[in-house]
Amino acid sequence: MHAKEISSAISHITWAELLWRYFLLQLLFLFFLFVFENMRCLIFASPRRLLLDDSYLTATPLEVGPEIALKYDTPWTPYEQVKMAFFAVTGLLFLRVFCLFFFVVLSCFLMSLCSWRGRTRLGNPLWFFVVSNTACFCAHVGLFFAGIYHIKMFGRVADPSTCKILIGNHSCIMEVIVLFMLGNFPSFVTREENCEKAPFFADIAEAVSAIVVDRNDACSRQQAVAAIKACAKNQSPSAPQLLIFPEGTTANQQALFMFKKGAMEPGEPLQMICVSFPYKHFNPCWTGRACGGNNFSDLIVRLCSQFVNHLEVRALPVYTPTEAEKKDPVLYAKHCQQMMAAVLRCNVSLCTLNDYELLSKWTLRT
Numbered sequence: 001m002h003a004k005e006i007s008s009a010i011s012h013i014t015w016a017e018l019l020w021r022y023f024l025l026q027l028l029f030l031f032f033l034f035v036f037e038n039m040r041c042l043i044f045a046s047p048r049r050l051l052l053d054d055s056y057l058t059a060t061p062l063e064v065g066p067e068i069a070l071k072y073d074t075p076w077t078p079y080e081q082v083k084m085a086f087f088a089v090t091g092l093l094f095l096r097v098f099c100l101f102f103f104v105v106l107s108c109f110l111m112s113l114c115s116w117r118g119r120t121r122l123g124n125p126l127w128f129f130v131v132s133n134t135a136c137f138c139a140h141v142g143l144f145f146a147g148i149y150h151i152k153m154f155g156r157v158a159d160p161s162t163c164k165i166l167i168g169n170h171s172c173i174m175e176v177i178v179l180f181m182l183g184n185f186p187s188f189v190t191r192e193e194n195c196e197k198a199p200f201f202a203d204i205a206e207a208v209s210a211i212v213v214d215r216n217d218a219c220s221r222q223q224a225v226a227a228i229k230a231c232a233k234n235q236s237p238s239a240p241q242l243l244i245f246p247e248g249t250t251a252n253q254q255a256l257f258m259f260k261k262g263a264m265e266p267g268e269p270l271q272m273i274c275v276s277f278p279y280k281h282f283n284p285c286w287t288g289r290a291c292g293g294n295n296f297s298d299l300i301v302r303l304c305s306q307f308v309n310h311l312e313v314r315a316l317p318v319y320t321p322t323e324a325e326k327k328d329p330v331l332y333a334k335h336c337q338q339m340m341a342a343v344l345r346c347n348v349s350l351c352t353l354n355d356y357e358l359l360s361k362w363t364l365r366t
Helices: 002-011 015-043 078-089 092-118 125-145 174-182 192-197 201-207 218-232 296-303 323-327 329-344 353-365
Strands: 151-154 165-168 187-191 211-213 242-244 270-276 311-315 347-349
Touching (some): 078 092, 078 296, 092 296, 125 174, 165 218, 174 311, 187 201, 192 201, 192 211, 218 242, 270 329, 323 329, 329 347
Parallel strands (some): 165 242, 165 270
Antiparallel strands (some): 270 311
């Protein structure tokens, strides 16, 4: 009789109810991972990779060539393939990818509304505060579905009244979102084609007064340099900070690419923010298949096939350049590269975006 009751109860469950319950089970599993990771971070508070002392100020990391700076060190191993199969079969991979894109796109849409009908950060502060922080919440939810359950933060982002220029290393795509939130939605430097291709990007750039540059136009580059200098020397506490990734592209977490001097040309103090993704089986850097690494789709799939993705951030104290560095932005940029590499426990290199392009062309020919 008991078996008949169970059978009768099961027969009354529709496919919609079954899918809904399975969806809740998936969310429960992800929430368990979230709680477990946050409890682990409370118990083990020290960083997995970042250097926390002040030895970075005088450190001289090893300079390596393209054979290290362009190398990808975590290919698709059998363990990674089995793990991805688990997430795919259970449907967690599809749930994560869909929700990641949904909440990130929603966040971008909300940020684009900050400039709706000519609204500005300074002219409409309440509107900007409410909309931008709602977008920030959506971005946090997106990070949750990307397996980033906890951000270990060391140090604090400087107040705009003390420092206008923020620089960060660039390896993945997630640190762009994270630093944008941590920096309270700073202005940034971006390529003109980003505003043309990426949805909502042009409106976001307008909302935060981003500096848009055409890399192929010398006049545009000069105007960008002038805008960076003006921002760096702006003493108004209400003026936004400017976030710059001096490498100009993504690197592999084993070596920092050569820093461009644009952020250093004003000769003003700046704050270095070091972002690390500690890993063992999967390095979430975006280097492209030409390097043996991941293109965008590979990166998203592998990122969403991890039980957890670790993220550590150290905001260094504001650095005031020496007199020699004020006069020589190349020297200033090199020293910043060395200091950040020391904190990240990686090497430095002279590689640039051109090395990626040359490698891609060579790969296509072969």
